[in-house]
Amino acid sequence: MLDLFDRIEAGLRIKFEGKQLACISKLVFYCGVQAKEIPELRIRDVIGKGGEIIRKIKVKGARDINLNGAAFKAVQDYISDLCQKRPSFMQGHERLFPDYPNIDKLKRDWKRFELNYRIIKEAGYVHYRDSERRKGTSDALINKKGAEQLRVTTRQFRAVVTGNKIPAGVPVDNRCADEIMMLLEKAERLDKDAPDAAEIAHSIMDEFEECLSSMRSEEVRERYDGFRPRFVKMLRPYLK
16 A cells, blocks of 8 residues: 555646655555545645644644654645745645645545545555554554544454455445444543534534434434433533
């Protein structure tokens, strides 16, 4: 996968698009950045007032993006290129990746290299596990730390690295169930002092309802509707 990122950088017709796509791919691979977050990232999210690269990128309603060593270098190198090639895009409000204003373009360009978001993301889980195992880290700690770094639940991380994940595109109910568990974790770590806590809480409940309504099996839907009291208990202060 790392060799492929080098090919991506040189493989697009517009060379600087290749640099952007390579950096994006590394953020997905090393940090679990979501595809939908890419068009939303701005220069001010990654460059501090003193011109330094921010190691923990804040994302509204989600875990911080933790730029570990390899990801930090990828962003550092990319910003250096951006300064040289597109200095006018270095304003804080500008997109971090100006040639990728939407997910559709990302999908099309990844497809040229027989890649997609899921392939890159899950390869990142395995890479993280293998790297930590070489350091002698226990599997239990790998699963915990890996889930934090890749911004997923421990269950999701463990399922991928052990080969027990739900096949893509198969049971809609299973995918919705996984999403509900992620929402539950999101509700549990909601910062009650955050200025947008109420907005996030309402968003969590809306997504929970959407997941339930998308489930095809009435039995499964009823089972996961059983989580409703837990959601309400945690989010009640913000659902006014």
